Amino acid sequence: MELIVQKFGGSSVADAEKIKAAAQRVAQSFRKGNQVVAVVSACGQTTDELFALAEEITDRPSTRELDMLVSTGEQMSIALMAMAIHALGHDAISFTGAQVGIVTDSQHTKARILKINTKKIKEELDRGKIVVVAGYQGVDAYNNITTLGRGGSDATAVALAALLKADLCEIFTDVDGIYTADPRIVPEARKLDRISYDELLELASLGAKVMQARSIEFAKRYNVPLRVRPCFNNSEGTTICQEVREMEENVVSGVTVTKDEAKVIIRGIPDRPGLAARIFREMAQSNVNVDMIIQNIGTHGQANITFTVPKAELDAAMEAVRKIQGEICAQEVSADSNVAKLSVVGIGMRSHCGIAEKMFHALAEEEINIQMISTSEIKISCIIDEAQAGRAAKAVHKAFGLERPGRPGS
Amino acid sequence: MELIVQKFGGSSVADAEKIKAAAQRVAQSFRKGNQVVAVVSACGQTTDELFALAEEITDRPSTRELDMLVSTGEQMSIALMAMAIHALGHDAISFTGAQVGIVTDSQHTKARILKINTKKIKEELDRGKIVVVAGYQGVDAYNNITTLGRGGSDATAVALAALLKADLCEIFTDVDGIYTADPRIVPEARKLDRISYDELLELASLGAKVMQARSIEFAKRYNVPLRVRPCFNNSEGTTICQEVREMEENVVSGVTVTKDEAKVIIRGIPDRPGLAARIFREMAQSNVNVDMIIQNIGTHGQANITFTVPKAELDAAMEAVRKIQGEICAQEVSADSNVAKLSVVGIGMRSHCGIAEKMFHALAEEEINIQMISTSEIKISCIIDEAQAGRAAKAVHKAFGLERPGRPGS
Numbered sequence: 001m002e003l004i005v006q007k008f009g010g011s012s013v014a015d016a017e018k019i020k021a022a023a024q025r026v027a028q029s030f031r032k033g034n035q036v037v038a039v040v041s042a043c044g045q046t047t048d049e050l051f052a053l054a055e056e057i058t059d060r061p062s063t064r065e066l067d068m069l070v071s072t073g074e075q076m077s078i079a080l081m082a083m084a085i086h087a088l089g090h091d092a093i094s095f096t097g098a099q100v101g102i103v104t105d106s107q108h109t110k111a112r113i114l115k116i117n118t119k120k121i122k123e124e125l126d127r128g129k130i131v132v133v134a135g136y137q138g139v140d141a142y143n144n145i146t147t148l149g150r151g152g153s154d155a156t157a158v159a160l161a162a163l164l165k166a167d168l169c170e171i172f173t174d175v176d177g178i179y180t181a182d183p184r185i186v187p188e189a190r191k192l193d194r195i196s197y198d199e200l201l202e203l204a205s206l207g208a209k210v211m212q213a214r215s216i217e218f219a220k221r222y223n224v225p226l227r228v229r230p231c232f233n234n235s236e237g238t239t240i241c242q243e244v245r246e247m248e249e250n251v252v253s254g255v256t257v258t259k260d261e262a263k264v265i266i267r268g269i270p271d272r273p274g275l276a277a278r279i280f281r282e283m284a285q286s287n288v289n290v291d292m293i294i295q296n297i298g299t300h301g302q303a304n305i306t307f308t309v310p311k312a313e314l315d316a317a318m319e320a321v322r323k324i325q326g327e328i329c330a331q332e333v334s335a336d337s338n339v340a341k342l343s344v345v346g347i348g349m350r351s352h353c354g355i356a357e358k359m360f361h362a363l364a365e366e367e368i369n370i371q372m373i374s375t376s377e378i379k380i381s382c383i384i385d386e387a388q389a390g391r392a393a394k395a396v397h398k399a400f401g402l403e404r405p406g407r408p409g410s
Numbered sequence: 411m412e413l414i415v416q417k418f419g420g421s422s423v424a425d426a427e428k429i430k431a432a433a434q435r436v437a438q439s440f441r442k443g444n445q446v447v448a449v450v451s452a453c454g455q456t457t458d459e460l461f462a463l464a465e466e467i468t469d470r471p472s473t474r475e476l477d478m479l480v481s482t483g484e485q486m487s488i489a490l491m492a493m494a495i496h497a498l499g500h501d502a503i504s505f506t507g508a509q510v511g512i513v514t515d516s517q518h519t520k521a522r523i524l525k526i527n528t529k530k531i532k533e534e535l536d537r538g539k540i541v542v543v544a545g546y547q548g549v550d551a552y553n554n555i556t557t558l559g560r561g562g563s564d565a566t567a568v569a570l571a572a573l574l575k576a577d578l579c580e581i582f583t584d585v586d587g588i589y590t591a592d593p594r595i596v597p598e599a600r601k602l603d604r605i606s607y608d609e610l611l612e613l614a615s616l617g618a619k620v621m622q623a624r625s626i627e628f629a630k631r632y633n634v635p636l637r638v639r640p641c642f643n644n645s646e647g648t649t650i651c652q653e654v655r656e657m658e659e660n661v662v663s664g665v666t667v668t669k670d671e672a673k674v675i676i677r678g679i680p681d682r683p684g685l686a687a688r689i690f691r692e693m694a695q696s697n698v699n700v701d702m703i704i705q706n707i708g709t710h711g712q713a714n715i716t717f718t719v720p721k722a723e724l725d726a727a728m729e730a731v732r733k734i735q736g737e738i739c740a741q742e743v744s745a746d747s748n749v750a751k752l753s754v755v756g757i758g759m760r761s762h763c764g765i766a767e768k769m770f771h772a773l774a775e776e777e778i779n780i781q782m783i784s785t786s787e788i789k790i791s792c793i794i795d796e797a798q799a800g801r802a803a804k805a806v807h808k809a810f811g812l813e814r815p816g817r818p819g820s
Contacts, residue, residue: 093474
């Protein structure tokens with residue numbers, strides 16, 4: 001008998017038919033003799049609708065009351081899910097985050113889980129019940145309802161799986177699994193059967209959008225076996241686990257493209273200590289998240305600094321730069337939002353040389369200019385012209401042989 | 411400084427505009443220096459919509475999960491109400507039934523309040539906050555969410571008012587107050603400034619539909635000063651309190667008509683002990699609620715029994731009677747659903763004679779036949795032909811001078 005945590009996202013429980021289908025998935029696992037904990041998000045657009053209700057009342061709602069409001073979304077879906085499981089002839093019981101003892105800090109709308117009392121869940125499992133738990137929500141030390149922010153239901157599922165020492169944590173979603181690239185951009189993209197936590201982390205932070213980084217990190221730390229599966233068919237999806245021997249053959253696991261960043265260029269500042277620090281202190285004070293930074297020496301002892309920020313924060317970034325333009329003696333400030341970030345991710349990079357060269361060569365062959373480069377231990381990212389992003393992704397995907405099953409990226 | 415409990419029903423918080431208006435009412439009382447506890451129902455049709463969601467999943471939902479589902483209705487409205495009060499510049503905090511410690515029995519969908527821990531509410535009131543509490547819901551001893559059934563929000567408000575020793579419990583609703591008769595039936599009907607708990611109880615059980623009997627009984631037992639007020643204007647509404655001296659002048663406070671009962675007639679049964687008991691045991695076993703019962707001796711030592719049941723239960727009642735028709739040797743069984751019950755209610759009846767005579771005379775003058783009569787200490791009810799109900803109500807209302815302000819019914 002295994003203990004399985006199954007998480008169903010909002011699109012998996014968007015209406016009565018989908019809730020019934022999700023209940024079938026739960027029942028299937030239960031009938032195989034497993035203990036099952038289902039973690040459920042709010043149905044479809046419910047959370048957005050609840051936020052819209054709050055907006056009708058006030059444009060600056062208290063975050064405590066916002067959590068009180070939006071947490072009703074999962075409470076509805078767990079009740080409906082439990083009913084749907086009952087209708088299939090199995091015993092199920094639903095719990096809100098508060099009832100099950102998911103204790104968080106008091107950061108309303110973006111709380112972090114501090115501890116979970118798993119006693120109640122274990123008792124109900126041992127009574128032969130399927131336990132349905134509200135994702136995304138908890139309760140602080142003062143019994144105020146809190147929510148966990150974006151990706152919160154994944155966080156609930158992974159934390160529960162870790163603390164219950166679950167044999168598997170399945171994330172049901174509206175994608176087939178983790179792909180070597182976005183199939184809408186690279187039609188030859190192939191679904192991966194396995195990937196490491198670290199690789200998925202890089203892919204997640206690069207916009208693969210399957211799971212939030214915090215949940216993957218948590219799963220990695222507690223060694224929770226994860227599987228990302230589609231809710232719409234019986235595909236096995238992609239298993240996410242620690243790095244294993246066979247993985248070393250996969251030099252590159254995937255290629256990603258994100259278009260949500262913009263570039264800020266500051267030209268002709270004096271080449272002296274402290275000016276870069278001054279710029280990025282200003283960015284931090286303006287709440288602008290800076291991603292890649294490049295500094296190089298220009299002519300006449302003057303330096304250029306280029307960095308990327310989320311497109312949504314470009315206006316704030318430019319305002320902040322203009323404010324200090326005089327102070328840092330910058331000759332010219334400009335922005336470019338027509339850029340994309342192309343990345344390759346793979347654990348095998350650690351022990352293989354020539355990955356960067358292969359990527360750059362593939363781009364050169366397509367006559368695509370690289371504007372900025374940044375690397376981590378298992379990732380290489382390039383900023384390129386947005387219009388060339390699709391062609392670039394295809395070329396790089398092909399260069400690493402990712403479309404071939406078996407030993408991708410080798 | 412007074413402590414006021416204000417209860418807002420579903421129609422008073424049906425949309426954002428109405429919630430803002432309700433928040434204004436709360437703020438008005440608070441600004442006068444009062445401590446205010448607002449008890450809020452689910453917005454408008456929310457509860458019905460949630461029941462419909464459950465029906466999409468299964469036609470026999472577990473009552474525990476039904477309570478989990480529908481209790482989200484009030485949770486939404488308390489959050490929105492707290493936000494609306496914040497927007498008016500006052501501090502407010504919302505609590506679910508569970509959070510505030512409204513402990514009930516475990517009868518899901520129709521739970522009864524066992525106790526309320528008022529400590530949390532008092533603390534927040536003493537911090538200068540307006541406390542917003544979810545009506546209709548509580549939590550049982552095992553921390554399962556329960557709901558209180560029809561009129562549950564009134565029950566929450568009255569129980570809180572009793573335990574907090576509130577100076578006033580205001581029930582905001584979509585009527586102007588308590589009337590001497592339904593103005594749609596008797597256009598001359600007049601709003602009462604004051605009425606006793608007992609009179610309102612009789613009016614409520616007769617269909618005045620302003621408050622459920624259980625809440626009025628509770629208010630009476632704990633001597634909670636009640637006021638039924640409209641949410642759509644500043645009318646003072648009707649105050650409900652114990653019987654006071656001046657009330658004795660009001661022989662009759664109101665006239666009501668209900669059309670939701672039907673009559674069952676059993677003719678020609680032997681006049682011997684035990685047969686009536688047999689009939690009503692069968693009704694009880696069929697879950698039929700019997701209201702009025704009349705037995706009289708017919709010809710040849712045979713008896714006739716006539717009784718009334720809710721129209722919705724007439725089929726079940728007839729089935730039950732036909733089942734035992736042979737056993738009780740009844741010659742004839744028939745039903746009549748075209749009946750109405752006309753009642754006059756008034757505390758003054760206790761000390762005044764001639765009320766029944768005056769009522770019957772008024773009906774006789776209109777040539778309206780009385781089919782059945784039943785009386786209590788402060789009520790006289792007659793079953794009459796449904797088609798004559800409106801005319802009968804007007805005649806009786808006029809006979810007791812209820813349209814005249816000052817000393818009605820004297």
